[in-house]
Amino acid sequence: MRESGRLVAQCFDLLRHNIRPGITLRELDQKVAALIEERGALPLYKGYRGNPPSHPPFPGVICASVNHEICHGLPNGRVLKEGDIVGIDIGLKYNGYCGDACVTFAVGRISPRAQRLLDVAQECLRRGIAAAQPGRYVSDIGAVIQLYAESQGYSVVREWGGHGIGRNLHEAPSVPHVGPGGQGPRLRPGMVFTIEPMINEGVPDWTLLKDGWTVVTNDGKLSAQFEHTVAITEDGPIILSQL
C-alpha cells in the first residue's frame, strides 16, 4: 500500500508541474492516465458507477472539481484560468492494492480569500490525521475536523466520508468528517483508511448536477478538499499517499 500511495503522490507531483492558466482538465486527465498506464497500475475512477451503481460510468481517470464544485467534477474540456482553485482526486490500484488522495491546487495567483480556504482545508486534514491514534475512536477524527473548520467560519460537507481502503477502493470503516467524537470502531494498528474532508466557504449544502456526477455548493461559494490514505500503526498514523 505504501507503493500504491507513492504512485498516487507521483501523479500529484506531475500535476503540480502542469496546472496553470490555459490548460484543460482533459489534458490533466490524459497526463495522469499516461503515468498510471506507464507504471502498470489501474485507474479506479474510470468507468466507476458508484456503490451501489447509480451513476453513469465516470468518464475520466481523475476527478477535477473547480471553484464551487465540491467533488466528482468531470475532467472535460474546461480551460483553467488564473485565480481558479481545482481539486483533483485520484484513485488507483497497483500490484493489487489501492491508493487514494486529493489535492486542491491554486491556478496561477489566487485571491487571499481562496488561499485562506485552501490553508484551512489542508489544516483540517492535518488535524484529522493527527487524531487518528490507536485506541481512539474513528469519529474523533471528524470531531477535530469539524471543530477546526467551524472555528474558522467554514462548514464541512457531511454526505461523503473517508473509507477503509486495501485490495478494494472502498472498505470498512466509513470515516465521518464531523463529530461527535467517541463513536464508531476504535482505531487499531493495521487499519488503513482515507481522510478526505470537503470544506466549504459557505453552507455545507450541495446539489448534484444533471451530468450525474458533479456536486456543487448551493450558495455558489468555494469548496476545497484534501485527502490522504493513512495507515494506523502502534506509533500513530502514517501517510501512505506521499512521496
Ligand code: MG
Ligand atoms: Mg477516497
